[in-house]
Amino acid sequence: MTQVLPQIQVRFTTNQRQYIVTDSAILVPTNLRRYGLSEIINHLLGTEKPIPFDFMINGEFLRSSLDEYLKIAGLSTETTLTLEYVESILPPRELSAFQHDDWISSVKIEQSMIVTGSYDNKIRIWNTSGECKQTFSGHDAPVKSIDLYCVQGERTICVSASQDRTVRAWSILEEDYNDRCGLMYECRGHKGSVECVRFDAHGNQVASASADSTINLWNTLPPDEDELVTPETSHISREKPEIYVKKPEATLLGHTGPVQAIVYDDEYGSNRLYSGGWDHSVRMWDVESRVNVDTKNSDKVILCIAYSDVNLTKITLSSHQNWVSSLTWSPVSAYILASASYDGTLKIWDIRSKTPLYTLSQRDNSKKLFCVDWNNGIIVSGGEDCQLRVYSGDKIHGESVSSE
Amino acid sequence: MKRKTRLEKREEEELVVMGPSGQFREIWPEIDPVYDSDTSTEDVQNTVGNIPMEWYDDFPHIGYDVNGQKVMKPAIGDELDKFLDKLDDPDSWMSVKDDLMQRDVKLTDEELEIIRRIQMHEIPDKDYNPYEPTVEWFTSKPMVMPLTAAPEPKRRFVPSRWEAKKIMKIARAIREGRILPRKTQAEPPRFYDLWTDTEQSRSDNPMHLPAPKIKLPEHDESYNPPEEYVPTEKEKEEWEKKDPEDRDKSYLPKKYSSLRAVPAYDKFLKDRFERCLDLYLAPRVRKNKLNIDPESLIPKLPHPRDLQPFPISLTLSYDGHADRVRTFSIDPTGLWIVSGSDDRTIRMWEVTTGRCVQKWDVEDIVYSIAWCPNKDIWIFAVTLSNKVAFISPRLMCSEEVSNFAAKYASAGFNMQKADKKPSVVEWVKPTENQRQNGYIVIISHLHDHTVKQVTWHRKGDYFATLAPDAGTQGILIHQLTRHHSQQPFRKIKGLVQRVIFHPIKPIFFVATQRYVRVYNLTKQELSKTLLSGVKWISSIDVHPMGDNVIIGSYDKRLCWFDLDLSARPYRTLQYHRMATRCVAFHKRLPLLASCSDDGTIQIFHGMVYNDLLQNPLIVPVKILKGGHNIVNSLGVLHCEFHPSHPWIVSSGADHKINLWTC
Structure with a gap:
């Protein structure tokens, strides 16, 4: 029997025009981190070569899983998160x-x-x-x-x-x-x-x-x-x-x-x-x-x-x-x-x-x-x-x- | 009548003889014991009394008669003779041995009769009649003629008031219910709670201490404990291997199928014995607990977090010296450090970057170095064996500044010496080569001993040098502008460790091994002696306000003196594990530090209040560790605060100089 993971509705926005995806909210599992979310965006964009993205909530980078963020922010999984994403910068x-x-x-x-x-x-x-x-x-x-x-x-x-x-x-x-x-x-x-x-x-x-x-x-x-x-x-x-x-x-x-x-x-x-x-x-x-x-x-x-x-x-x-x-x-x-x-x-x-x-x-x-x-x-x-x-x-x- | 006859007899037969003392003594006639006399029935001839007769066994006599003559032992045959005598004599059965006279006495018939009656449990006296008729002297029957004629008392027939009172008391108690008549005997309960607190409180004795209770059995002591309590084979083995004293439980849980299968408890006696031992041997004492909150005993010190800023972490390391760095000095602007080392170099460092900007090679170990505290005079003093040199590092200042410093320090060469007294030092101009390197003046002492310390007065004109081995010439006070030196002390008590000027007043501190002497320079007198109570003072510093002095000692201590308070330390702090090498006050902030051979620097918050009633507050705030290694049991040799910032610089035997910042 597989356990049902808690999910949350997220809406992706970006300022980078070339990477704009659908505006509607998507249900994603809360245990996702930056990498998982980046995979979703790449999947939505249908890019051939995966582009790494970074995600921001309210102007701050997401550095933990969504689950941990919700816990710290005191939000429930019922809310809809707005995730702004930008292309990741690569290390010098x-x-x-x-x-x-x-x-x-x-x-x-x-x-x-x-x-x-x-x-x-x-x-x-x-x-x-x-x-x-x-x-x-x-x-x-x-x-x-x-x-x-x-x-x-x-x-x-x-x-x-x-x-x-x-x-x-x-x-x-x-x-x-x-x-x-x-x-x-x-x-x-x-x-x-x-x-x-x-x-x-x-x-x-x-x-x-x-x-x-x-x-x-x-x-x-x-x-x-x-x-x-x-x-x-x-x-x-x-x-x-x-x-x-x-x-x-x-x-x-x-x-x-x-x-x-x-x-x-x-x-x-x-x-x-x-x-x-x-x-x-x-x-x-x-x-x-x-x-x-x-x-x-x-x-x-x-x-x-x-x-x-x-x-x-x-x-x-x-x-x-x-x-x-x-x-x-x-x-x-x-x-x-x-x-x-x-x-x-x-x-x-x-x-x-x-x-x-x-x-x-x-x-x-x-x-x-x-x-x-x-x-x-x-x-x-x-x-x-x-x-x-x-x-x-x-x-x-x-x-x-x-x-x- | 009898008496008369005796007197008569006496008159008749009176005789007088001459005694041995020449006096006459009457000789009384022999008394004839008649039947009435006390001894009439006795024919006892032996007068020894009731003593064990075996005392006379070794003598031929058995005692003495009334006249004091020996009574000789009668001839006694041996046992065989006795036996034969017994056989011969038909009356031997009724004869007894008289111990006193050592002979057999034949019992009379009356005596035999008494013995017989005793044997028959009868009254020995045959004439005694136990059944004599009673004579009723007092009788219960009223007599016509009673013995007393007193009338019957009234109380015999009047009801007693006292009894009535007692009855009323009981009746009232019954009415009030205090006494229950015909109370039914309470039956003891058939079933009772085995584990209740059976011990009744015994309030009558306040010193009564109840015996400690036996621990109640746990689940694993059940005869049929749950599986998880039953030990495995390995646990059993472990338990058995352990010493009985080390076992956490004195039993092994065991499982029985039924209560019937449980064997008799084999350790019952042992348990009881141990319980008795516990009760008997364990001292039960009523402890009077003081109900004091332990927190309230700790002095209320502010938290170090509230006392910031103070140095916290190692920021920079000034690396370059090749031997231990005994001394350094930070310039009054706080931008430069000059350091002197055992590798016979002086180096100048930029504080913020750790860059060595200049280096001087000297011939001797540098024991002490000090910047002139006046910001306008760009000069520092350094001790080189028996010389003190003044160097102005040209490269790091403008020409004006260095010219001013040179002019300031060498003005004394032109000055005419007023007194022609032979001076203890010689003020020497540097050679051309030295001049290129920034040397301005060199003071050469006449003695050959090493100058160990140079210290400035606050204004940057006067300075003192100390050569501990040079005796009276050891402490000298010099004036830089006039090139004048004087010897303040005609004689010096003890081995001088350090000297320092008071920051405001004309006062001079001389720290010897155990005391700090405070001299007034204007009055030229000893104004105070501080008794440190330590064995060997290593360093001294004066608070910038001037009323407080700290000293460090080689026996690990740091003593804080309040000069207004007493000559003894206000506080003695012993936090270092090894000898304290240097102590320092911050010039502006309420900070002080001590550094030690254990490689640490300890930072204290040392607040001095302007209010005279309030004592200084000393709080240890930080131990700076890990910056210095211990080399040959020498750790941090010198420390000094930055003049403006809460930073501290330390130098160690590991050739390093470190900057610690907040």
């Missing part, structure tokens, strides 16, 4: 790893170019096949942060922040790495190590955060002469005389401890700036008026900030066993982000799920990760093990952004 594949001489403090990827800042005071430019195209040296201390801005059709400008208290701008030409590449100008004004540097959306302004608890704003116009003459700058032995020292356009004061992270709000014309630091606060600044507009306090030190223009939910994600050193939003989805941590793991999160989607860990877990970046379907991370790791994230697609 590790493509390659590029060896550095020293720890990698920051990494940025733009088109097919990967730029890394390293603790050996150098900035390296790689293409995706792992060739080090160019190395910029000039900093006297480890490079802590870099950012890129692509001037359409012309060149790429890279700014780097270093522990030698300077921010330097470098120009990168993709085709020919000749003498037009290299240091453009030098920004001095910080009294402590510069921890983070960011371009605004239009490439007109650079903001830098420093351990002396200030944020400096710089414009990106190359100076014609030394704007700042200090005993330090006076005796700099320059390789190129046309390289001048720039002074900050503005200084934002307000943080009571070292500022660790900074990010522009790209949506509102880069008029908003967010910063976070050791004083446990996330501050929002109005760039035009240079005023601290809003302050949010957390109970922990803030090490990194990433900005998403579609902020929907407010949650705390915890799975890392140590400090999270770097964050980046997925370029294609408003829900997905990647985080790198001192516990040596890289995690991919969907903010609709409490647990990470994927955890990419190294062989030696004790090596810290300092940076992560995600662009063009490629995730790159770097850290204490001197390896620039490249992962393919092209299977992680933004199903909801495209539809909205």
Whole structure:
């Protein structure tokens, strides 16, 4: 005698047009999990090759069987569940790893170019096949942060922040790495190590955060002469005389401890700036008026900030066993982000799920990760093990952004 | 008449003789015992009395007569003679042996008659008549002439009031039903519940303790228990193999087809005996239980969860040293750590990333290192054998800052020494090579002993150095700006372990092996001695408010002194399993920590209230384990809180420096 399994009525909906199935409610056994439900959808679609789907109830991923979900939610099997389904994202594949001489403090990827800042005071430019195209040296201390801005059709400008208290701008030409590449100008004004540097959306302004608890704003116009003459700058032995020292356009004061992270709000014309630091606060600044507009306090030190223009939910994600050193939003989805941590793991999160989607860990877990970046379907991370790791994230697609 | 005759006789026959003492003594005539005299019927010649006659067996006499003369033993033949005499004498059957005189006495006829009557159970005296007629001296019949003439009393014929009262009492009781007349004897019930509580409560004796009850039989003690209670062969074997004391049951359940088949209980006597033993030997004592809730005895301490933040987990490890890291110091901004190690290097680390940014090679083991507590002066002091060097790490600061530090520290070279007294130290300019590495000033002590500690005053100008073996020159207080050194103590009692400045007042603490002496620097006097009660102090720290001091000791203890309260510890905490190496207060938060050779760091919440009436609150909140290994029985050697965050940094004998964060 076979036992009759409890069944429940479910209605499947999706935002992905190519996968729309019938709108009527279907009776399914409650012991089904994601895999079983995915099989049903595939059966309804009649696909030849099964496509994995993920299921959401009320905007949260289903991570247990329907039975357990009902028990936790306190629902009976009489109700009709609405299951929204999206195509599953596939785990990133590790493509390659590029060896550095020293720890990698920051990494940025733009088109097919990967730029890394390293603790050996150098900035390296790689293409995706792992060739080090160019190395910029000039900093006297480890490079802590870099950012890129692509001037359409012309060149790429890279700014780097270093522990030698300077921010330097470098120009990168993709085709020919000749003498037009290299240091453009030098920004001095910080009294402590510069921890983070960011371009605004239009490439007109650079903001830098420093351990002396200030944020400096710089414009990106190359100076014609030394704007700042200090005993330090006076005796700099320059390789190129046309390289001048720039002074900050503005200084934002307000943080009571070292500022660790900074990010522009790209949506509102880069008029908003967010910063976070050791004083446990996330501050929002109005760039035009240079005023601290809003302050949010957390109970922990803030090490990194990433900005998403579609902020929907407010949650705390915890799975890392140590400090999270770097964050980046997925370029294609408003829900997905990647985080790198001192516990040596890289995690991919969907903010609709409490647990990470994927955890990419190294062989030696004790090596810290300092940076992560995600662009063009490629995730790159770097850290204490001197390896620039490249992962393919092209299977992680933004199903909801495209539809909205 | 008789008496008269005796007196007469005496007068006639009176004789006087001269006694041995020269006095005259009368000699009385022999008394003639007549029939009336007491001894008239007695012809007893032996006067020894009623004694066992065998005492005289060995003597020729058998006693003494009235005059004190020996009565000689009569000749006695042997047993054969006696026998022959008996045969010869026809009257031998009626003779008895007189023990006293040792001879046979022939019984008279009267005596024989008495014996005969006794044998016949008759009254021995033949003249006694038991059946004499009664004489009715008192009679029940009223007599015409009674013996007393008193009239009959009234109570003889008046009804008794007392009796009436008693009867009324009973009658009233019957009426009220208290007494039931003609109560029927209650028949004992034929059937009764065997298992009821037969023991009646005996309230009359408050000390009565009922005997403990025998356990009631269970299902498996039935003669026909259900199958599941019957043990299998294996269980039986196990049961038999066990010691009788170890068996959980003293019997094996057995199944019988009927009650008839049940044999007699073989252990009945044993059971009874054991029950008696239990009752007899088990002491039954009335215990006076104190009805106190055990929870209420625990002091009301807040939960550690409510006392956050405090360091919880290991975040970073600063790896690079090749030998034990004895000391390190966090700079006042909290961004950098400098550490000194037995591998003769000093390393500078970035706090957030664990990156070693600079390294100095030195010639000696670094015992102590300390950042200048003033944020503007980018300099740290480090002890190198009998020298103290001041280093300003150039790479990590702007030129202005390092120039200011250099100027600040070397200003004293230009200063004219006011007093020409021979100084105990020499302030030396570094060599060019050292200058490149950031050395600014070096203090060279005149003695050859190792300087074990350097500690700053809060303002960053004065600092003290300690060389425990150097005697009176061991403790020196220096001023960095003026390059001036002084020797505060002319003599030092005991072996000095640590010195520390008071954070606010001009007070200087000197921790010797067992005491902490508190000196007032302005008055130049000993203001207090703290009696720690520990055997060997290892470390000391002062609360940033200045009124509380903690010390750690090699005998595992951590003592908290409240300077306002007493010279004895307010609290002594012993939580470590091995010697405590270092104790530290947090500069801003109510936290303190102790680290030990057992490889752990213990974090306490140590709240000091501004209210003088409220004692400090000390709550252990966290034990940080697993960060340090124990090497050669040395664990965590140094710990220090981050100046602004609830983080703690610890260094150990396992060459590691660890950062613990919340």
